[in-house]
Amino acid sequence: MFPRLVEVETPALIIREEVALRNIDRFQRHCDDNGLKLRPHVKTHKCVHFAKAQIAAGATGITCQKIGEAEAMADGGIDDILIAYNILGDGKLGRLRALAERMKALTVVADNDVVVDGLSKTFETASRPLSVLVECDTGGHRCGVQSPERAIALSRRISALPGMRFGGLMTYPAIGGQHDVLDFMTLAKAGIEECGIACSEVSSGGSPDMWHARSHGGTITEYRAGTYIFNDRSLVERATCAWEDCAGRVVATVVSVPSEGRAIIDAGSKILTTDLLGLEGFGHVVGHPQARIAGLNEEHGTILCGPDDRFEVGEQVNIVPNHICVVINMLDNAWLERKTGGMSVLTIDARGKLC
Amino acid sequence: MFPRLVEVETPALIIREEVALRNIDRFQRHCDDNGLKLRPHVKTHKCVHFAKAQIAAGATGITCQKIGEAEAMADGGIDDILIAYNILGDGKLGRLRALAERMKALTVVADNDVVVDGLSKTFETASRPLSVLVECDTGGHRCGVQSPERAIALSRRISALPGMRFGGLMTYPAIGGQHDVLDFMTLAKAGIEECGIACSEVSSGGSPDMWHARSHGGTITEYRAGTYIFNDRSLVERATCAWEDCAGRVVATVVSVPSEGRAIIDAGSKILTTDLLGLEGFGHVVGHPQARIAGLNEEHGTILCGPDDRFEVGEQVNIVPNHICVVINMLDNAWLERKTGGMSVLTIDARGKLC
Numbered sequence A, B: 001m002f003p004r005l006v007e008v009e010t011p012a013l014i015i016r017e018e019v020a021l022r023n024i025d026r027f028q029r030h031c032d033d034n035g036l037k038l039r040p041h042v043k044t045h046k047c048v049h050f051a052k053a054q055i056a057a058g059a060t061g062i063t064c065q066k067i068g069e070a071e072a073m074a075d076g077g078i079d080d081i082l083i084a085y086n087i088l089g090d091g092k093l094g095r096l097r098a099l100a101e102r103m104k105a106l107t108v109v110a111d112n113d114v115v116v117d118g119l120s121k122t123f124e125t126a127s128r129p130l131s132v133l134v135e136c137d138t139g140g141h142r143c144g145v146q147s148p149e150r151a152i153a154l155s156r157r158i159s160a161l162p163g164m165r166f167g168g169l170m171t172y173p174a175i176g177g178q179h180d181v182l183d184f185m186t187l188a189k190a191g192i193e194e195c196g197i198a199c200s201e202v203s204s205g206g207s208p209d210m211w212h213a214r215s216h217g218g219t220i221t222e223y224r225a226g227t228y229i230f231n232d233r234s235l236v237e238r239a240t241c242a243w244e245d246c247a248g249r250v251v252a253t254v255v256s257v258p259s260e261g262r263a264i265i266d267a268g269s270k271i272l273t274t275d276l277l278g279l280e281g282f283g284h285v286v287g288h289p290q291a292r293i294a295g296l297n298e299e300h301g302t303i304l305c306g307p308d309d310r311f312e313v314g315e316q317v318n319i320v321p322n323h324i325c326v327v328i329n330m331l332d333n334a335w336l337e338r339k340t341g342g343m344s345v346l347t348i349d350a351r352g353k354l355c
Helices: A017-033 A048-056 A067-075 A090-101 A113-123 A148-160 A178-194 A233-237 A324-328 B017-033 B048-056 B067-075 B090-101 B113-123 B148-160 B178-194 B233-237 B324-328
Strands: A012-016 A062-064 A080-083 A105-110 A130-136 A164-171 A201-205 A222-224 A248-259 A262-265 A292-296 A301-304 A316-320 A333-337 A343-347 B012-016 B062-064 B080-083 B105-110 B130-136 B164-171 B201-205 B222-224 B248-259 B262-265 B292-296 B301-304 B316-320 B333-337 B343-347
Touching: A012 A017, A017 A048, A017 A333, A048 A062, A048 A067, A062 A067, A067 A080, A067 A090, A090 A105, A090 A113, A105 A113, A113 A130, A113 A148, A113 A164, A130 A148, A130 A178, A148 A164, A148 A178, A164 A178, A178 A201, A248 A324, B012 B017, B017 B048, B017 B333, B048 B062, B048 B067, B062 B067, B067 B080, B067 B090, B090 B105, B090 B113, B105 B113, B113 B130, B113 B148, B113 B164, B130 B148, B130 B178, B148 B164, B148 B178, B164 B178, B178 B201, B248 B324
Parallel strands: A012 A333, A062 A080, A080 A105, A105 A130, A130 A164, A164 A201, A201 A222, B012 B333, B062 B080, B080 B105, B105 B130, B130 B164, B164 B201, B201 B222
Antiparallel strands: A012 A248, A248 A262, A248 A316, A262 A301, A292 A301, A333 A343, B012 B248, B248 B262, B248 B316, B262 B301, B292 B301, B333 B343
């Protein structure tokens, strides 16, 4: 599946461009065929390079989670961004306004009055109103208003206050919760429109359920997915993709085989992270389906071998990580295995942008 | 315990210098009183600033895990470093030799012939031999030779080959395994000395058991500890330190209170990490002992409230992380709350140095 690489110091993350581009095209086609705009979440790659590739393939814009990510993407020339987060605090609101002024389109979300009031106060003297979506909790139990009634009330507040434009509704569904999304959004949208307020966008998302994404006769207008570009072990285990659709692998070196049945690699939690996402073991060792990455310290990974596994000191192993998004965030740089052959450095432009 | 801060954009890590310096002094005194050299592991802070403070307080040098960390510390002026890792591969061996040439003292470890032979080949033409310790597995089940006999054999190989100097023994014990260390090291050291080879250093370590560190009549010469400088929730739960000895806390903002009993903060796995270290919940919310950080996404933390907890949107919370070392590694910068008052930026010099 993966060629052996000797020129890269380990541990390192290698992204296969060909696979990533194929993933981009495939899901873009699904959205096109199903009447959905695609607004990829850049949290998975955090690279201007791939954000541009997604837009070139037909994406309507991108999604970020924090202002710092959006700033990094704007610096790279991306001009249509949804920041899917409640923005609070004078420092961040000031940065948000400065960012809006240099963008073609900037949208944020809100799920409560404090956030809405802060946005209004910040943008009431701006040259253009800020587009604000109401975040709805359709069962994901993270942020979001808890009922269509609350969505309607918050939409009215956004419409009534200066500095903002009500842009529609947004949700991050629970896995398998596309039906709940439809029920909630249909009610909320109808109620908002009954108030004489246009509800132009209804944005849903999530990579695990991406192949079930539908517009449902225009109720859902936009889909946000992140992980689909690279995929990972968690999406393989959910049958969302196949191993050959995984564009990223961590290359590690076996540094010790202290006893039979146990090999230590130089990839620990500083690259693989301790995210399990409900799985057993900290990644899939390519070509060794019986091997289990049973434990991680920061700089060590412990592989417990299956009966047919023999690892040797100095040998390289390829690992498909459980969760690719968090691996990317550990790294200032990864390697890009070019479609045309050869390797180049991939700068993770928005790594560690927490604020 | 912690003052409210409004000038820092959240999420952020704040280190209280006074507490860190007190922790440094306290454990240095313990080592001094017990006939042990202290060689702090810089993985916890990754800052030249604190490495220098540790050396100023009496540390014999520092410990790093990877060459990149050691390079960053050497760039900052630290000149006595143990890299407690098997170094393999032409690229890394070349960097190791270049690093050795600009240091007063550089030591590495090895637990197998492949590593020893690579070090010998690299250093046989160097101006000074490289000091190499044999890593012993005394029950921690990570790297290390499995028996005193193997330690003796590997010591003989190191002594016989060009380019190296056998420096002694090293182990990373299991928690509570200080007695196993003593048994293993006593046997190995005696056997090595019977071969006419000097075994000058015997290095043990680990923050959880640090207050039990003893030289045992000179058998153990050196102790390596990392977390002790900042401490964290895991060490409080192990009764190694008290809450007031925790120098680092993550400051987060409540961005949503979507329903009664649930608050969402802007600190997720991108700062707190998913390291549990056997604990329940992803950190300790200061002043809210009944609150539980029950779940993390990359940019969201979900707090489940206790009966007496009321969180408000916009409110700041302080969190003592489960594992401070991995939090530091997420950040290019933290904030240093100065002993003299005021805050300054703390650059994490060796963040993300994986190779």
